[in-house]
Amino acid sequence: MSKKTKQNQQTPIDLVADFYSQEKLDLDQIVRAKKASIQSVVNYSLAPYTGNFGFDQKKHLLNRTMVGLCKRHLDDLENLNLQSALDLILTPELFDEPVNNYYHQLTSAEYEELYNNEDVPAGDPFINRPYANNSSAELEQFGHERYTAIVSWVNQRIYKQNTSIHWKLFVFLHNLVPTRCFDLGHKAAFLYIKLLFEACFGSYKEFIYQVTLDPSMLDFLNLALSQKDTPDENYAREVQELFTVGKRPFAQFTEKDVREIARALVGWTYDYEKLVFSEGTQSHVFFQDHNHDIGDKAFSSFYNNQTIKGKSGMDGQEELQEVVDMLFDTEESGIYLCRRLYQFFVYPVLTPEIESQIISPLAQVFRDNDHSLVAVLRVLLGSEHFYDAAIPNSIIKPPIDFNMGMLKELMITEGHRVYWDGKELHNEQFTPNHPAFLEVEIDQTTLSYNLFGQSLHWSCYNQGMQLFTPPNVSGWPAFYQEPVYDMFWINSSTIKSRKQAAHWFRWGLWLYSYEDQGVSLKYDLFRYLSTYQNPADFEDFIEEFNQRLCGAAINESTVQMLKNELLGNLNDMHWEEYITAFLDDPSNDSLSSIQWRFDNVLFRFFELSVYHIH
Amino acid sequence: MKRRSFLHKLSHAAAAPIVLPNILQSALAQHAGSFLSNTNEPGRILVLIKLDGGNDGLNTIIPLNQLSELNAARPHVMLPEDSIINLGRSSLGLHPELTGFKSLFDEQRLKIIQNVGYEQPDFSHFRSMDIWQSASDYDEFLNSGWIGRYIEGEHPNWPTTYPNENYPDPLSIELGGGGSSILFTGNQSFTSYLTTNPDGFHEDILFDQNANYPDDNVGVKLRYIDLVKHQSNEYSSTVKSAFEQAIPKHEYEESDFGEQFDIMTRLILGGLNTRIYMVTLAGFDTHDTQVDPSDHTKGEHAYLMKELNEKVLTFFQNLDEAGRSDDVLCMTFSEFGRTIVSNGSRGTDHGTAAPLFIFGNRVNPEILGQNPVIPKGVRWEDNLTAEFDYRSIYATVIDQWLTPNESKSESILGRTFDQFELLRSDNDADRWILFPNPVNDVITIGVPKNISSFYYQIYDLTGRLHDNGNATVNPSKVYRISANNLKTGYYLASIRHQNGNEVLKFYKE
Incomplete structure (x- = not known):
């Protein structure tokens, strides 16, 4: 018999039965067990954490604030105390722009012929230059090359991220306020990305004002086509329900409130032709006063029975700010935002204790600090509650954290284009003289390989989370869908995709990409092993890997199984000799068999369930 | 305003499956067995x-x-x-x-x-x-x-x-x-x-x-x-x-x-x-x-x-x-x-x-x-x-x-809700049926119990008439029509009888 529950007092439900038990399941017992584990949180205090800030705490902090934990992030925190660590992590990164890294797909001459427009030279920024001019013929594929350039640029920046929360916050905002930003082309996508990036360290309220006027948002939620006679409700509804005050029953806005906001906002639109085909990076968003509803707008008691006076002419534009002010005047706006931050950075399940002892005070911090997300995070990430033993390793990693974590940890060094011609795999080594490529070296400072970015993008798609393609305006279900939340990332289809992503390291990393091309990546085994204390001893090695990157202990039987896979017929002593010799002289060819053994097994590590939680 | 679509959706590389043209045939009889009796057999x-x-x-x-x-x-x-x-x-x-x-x-x-x-x-x-x-x-x-x-x-x-x-x-x-x-x-x-x-x-x-x-x-x-x-x-x-x-x-x-x-x-x-x-x-x-x-x-x-x-x-x-x-x-x-x-x-x-x-x-x-x-x-x-x-x-x-x-x-x-009749009555005596389907040489029409005669027309899907006639139904309640002159393809048998009309679709092999 299904249980009726009110949303804010729901019974936590354990979705996983006892895996190897043959007994009939007892739902009550499971519910009790789940309740017990939630109650294993001891500390609900937001007071500054003063306990030991050692390796485990640093790992936990980085797991939740980086897009993919890796050794270099851990190294950056090595001698820092909590406040200094937060100072470092809460520092913004620099923003730049994408460049033409698609010249291997389309040379300048080919581009000009296809789009009847001059391209920018290889390596140059292109956002200012429209991809085509208006007289280009109808094309099936529309500007795909620049799409790949932007996507690979974002992925590259994330890969290279400093030990800063900035890109993680970007993902948070993108999930909270999503659009399919490429629907209106490259410039619109860039403007949306830039807006989000710059909003991370600013005022969320100001961001909501700006994003209402973002062209891809005007398009995505239909405000751009709204007509004053029967205004479109989509944006009016979602800006409340998803972006500011949240869903009923917490937020008590009415259907009439939705219609009134729709009336207050109608008139804003953008010029598609200018957005896509003119020079520069303006959004070409403008207000059509003749399409604005100039009547007064009356709101419900949730909004204090406020009236927004209708304004005629271009003054009608001012109503947007009044709507935003009205939304953020509510208590609920702060509470809703802090809930979302908590669910994303700490744990998705909210209990009454968390609501009263954590969310409520954080909402006050939010309001007191001009709606700053970072101010809230500084308190939350430095709090006793955050370091309570029940919190670390309790969430399943989102796809992008999983993929980036693997690649960053291995410090990828080199890439080759790989393609499938229907019969066999071709692996090209690019040289500086190759007509299609100029940049072939991939190291920690210049990871700009277009195919790499695309491949990563597709891998994330297969795992259920591709940036800039949210399933709908709610973002990705793992971040909001009760009761499963982060378990949503793992189903029979995505678990295979995760395994594939890890598995492809066996062949160098080949990820599916456009037109059956991919990239084969190499990591430097010597360099990687050198980050370990005692890599020659397999058990020490896996123990250190476990400690550094995994969320729980690897079972002894699994360790032995992996050891057998790695060593094969070699005994421990011979193995140790080989590795030691390799570390002394990595150029020794006779030790090449070590590389493939490591390739085989190291990437099995990434299949382990304990690697998928953080 | 004309909108073009910025295509970046690419279909997955799905390898062509191996073709064994062995379409599973199951008995034409209905499987009235319980839904989840086991998954070793076909069912509903x-x-x-x-x-x-x-x-x-x-x-x-x-x-x-x-x-x-x-x-x-x-x-x-x-x-x-x-x-x-x-x-x-x-x-x-x-x-x-x-x-x-x-x-x-x-x-x-x-x-x-x-x-x-x-x-x-x-x-x-x-x-x-x-x-x-x-x-x-x-x-x-x-x-x-x-x-x-x-x-x-x-x-x-x-x-x-x-x-x-x-x-x-x-x-x-x-x-x-x-x-x-x-x-x-x-x-x-x-x-x-x-x-x-x-x-x-x-x-x-x-x-x-x-x-x-x-x-x-x-x-x-x-x-x-x-x-x-x-x-x-x-x-x-x-x-x-x-x-x-x-x-x-x-x-x-x-x-x-x-x-x-x-x-x-x-x-x-x-x-x-x-x-x-x-x-x-x-x-x-x-x-x-x-x-x-x-x-x-x-x-x-x-x-x-x-x-x-x-x-x-x-x-x-x-x-x-x-x-x-x-x-x-x-x-x-x-x-x-x-x-x-x-x-x-x-x-x-x-x-x-x-x-x-x-x-x-x-x-x-x-x-x-x-x-x-x-x-x-x-x-x-x-x-x-x-x-x-x-x-x-x-x-x-x-x-x-x-x-x-x-x-x-x-x-x-959680509680009961009013239901409606989902399926037609099981009693074949009330239904018009046509079998076998696909048809080889002979179309057999099963006729409801209260019908004694009817008029039929056989059309192909372009609307061309191939056969028609008046039928008197025998005591066993079936009527047979030759399908020898029909070319391979889909057809409709349109039936007019004292209680209304019926259309039965069939495929000639």
């Missing part, structure tokens, strides 16, 4: 078709007696009168793209239920879709779906000990929709298997056989991941081998929705005995550009209608071919309909009640519900009232299709 299948976004019911099933009211209320999207397909019943018409629905309706294989919804409708996609999937009241917040609860009810030990000898195949499969939906979430776990490319890469996924999971949130997550890995390893091989068995004879036009139907068809024809499938067609949230400005029969909604029409029709053609269509029941659902009054952006906004479609060989073809009435002086805030609670349909499907005569619906749905 339920296909759920999710229309994601809120389908505009008033442009799908059009009340022809309200045309002027509709034109006044929704001029921005209304279909031209001469484009609407006349259903020939109840003063209803169909969207011009739904030609297949019309033929299925004529074959008595489509049941239309009007004005389906629930009390105090919610206009939020997410809330309303949750309501439909969890089968809750507007003020109840359930965390499980009706299918998930149903499967858990039938399989109390799920997921441990699955798959096993009696249930080697997944209990349910989700094909579209981007991840597991709450519909298939039970009170204890997920109950579905997801697949987008059964023929793809498959290798066992490493998991720890002997793990001791800590007794906290970390342990919960680890156990869950390992469980999914285990089942994925097991189910992947059965699904893949079914997938490789058959190629559907009638191809689906290429699209994401088509791919879902293609996979589902192959699995069913390939002998996978999974009982519940779900496919998803997205894009129904037509707030703007629902129709083309110069031609309302085209546009976003028309595209979706065309997709739905073509896939369902082709699906039944494939099932007919393999003799499996008796086993399958399809049902659409959507989170709500749309506003009566259109908006100035050539679209409609979130509405309330809407029609629901059930497809099956033996459905009771009676149309349920009154034609929607457009209120006088209709305003934008006015919406259609639900005549049927959506859970009546669930209750009917559970108690009359999935596990007949066992009355499980009350425990799944």
